[in-house]
Amino acid sequence: MKIVAVCGMGIGTSVLLKMNAEKVLRALGVDADVEAADIGVARGMARDAQIVLTSQEFAEEIGDVPADVIIIDNFFDLEEITTKLKAAIPE
Amino acid sequence: MSGTLADELSDNAIVLSAEANDWRSAIRLAGDALTATGSTTDEYTAEMIRAVEELGPYIVIAPSIALAHSRPSPAVLKTGISWVSLANPVTFGHTANDPVRLVVGLAAVDHDSHIATMSNLAGVLSGDLDRLLEATTPEQLRELIRENS
Numbered sequence: 512m513k514i515v516a517v518c519g520m521g522i523g524t525s526v527l528l529k530m531n532a533e534k535v536l537r538a539l540g541v542d543a544d545v546e547a548a549d550i551g552v553a554r555g556m557a558r559d560a561q562i563v564l565t566s567q568e569f570a571e572e573i574g575d576v577p578a579d580v581i582i583i584d585n586f587f588d589l590e591e592i593t594t595k596l597k598a599a600i601p602e
Numbered sequence: 603m604s605g606t607l608a609d610e611l612s613d614n615a616i617v618l619s620a621e622a623n624d625w626r627s628a629i630r631l632a633g634d635a636l637t638a639t640g641s642t643t644d645e646y647t648a649e650m651i652r653a654v655e656e657l658g659p660y661i662v663i664a665p666s667i668a669l670a671h672s673r674p675s676p677a678v679l680k681t682g683i684s685w686v687s688l689a690n691p692v693t694f695g696h697t698a699n700d701p702v703r704l705v706v707g708l709a710a711v712d713h714d715s716h717i718a719t720m721s722n723l724a725g726v727l728s729g730d731l732d733r734l735l736e737a738t739t740p741e742q743l744r745e746l747i748r749e750n751s
Contacts, residue, residue, distance in 0.1 A: 519660060519661075520672060520673040523661070523708050523710075524669055526716075527720060530721055547713075566660040567660070567698075569657075584699065585665060585699065587663070589728070
């Protein structure tokens, strides 16, 4: 499974999001590649991803992609990330 | 960067109980601290403010916490991080996480050099923020960060 974490610059928030998503995926026992991306390349990268993790602002900008776009409010809340990822990952 | 957050946060990088009237001055404080450590030039501070003007308040990544940053550029002299706690919370316009009490400034020369520090930061900020905000001296803050690392 491919997951893309998207932010504006690709060095800050998406990196944190990627780290915490990896933590959650390990705990869930899900095998996935998580990549951090800035909004400029996000649409291209999202094309062959199953899930896009991002904040409210960028969800609108990413627009219509085949991937599930998940909005995370608190990037440090592993419970929020767990709940939202679980809902998006097929059993 | 040596990797651990406490080691990266020199006295110059830390501003505690700072006064900021609005989000721009809050980011400016974080930028000034980065400049004081020799990590960035003033132009980077302007870039961080411009990023919010153009992309919105997405840098408010958790309740009370803003991660001010831009992208690698000539205004970044070396990778660095700063820590600004605010005496009075400031509104950034974020729907879920306002108001902000802590601004972490981040400058990176590339996409990889700061990963270890970011991992440390993620761990520390997942913990008890109120306790971290109680620090009144840089040494005390570094101690609290080490405890939570």
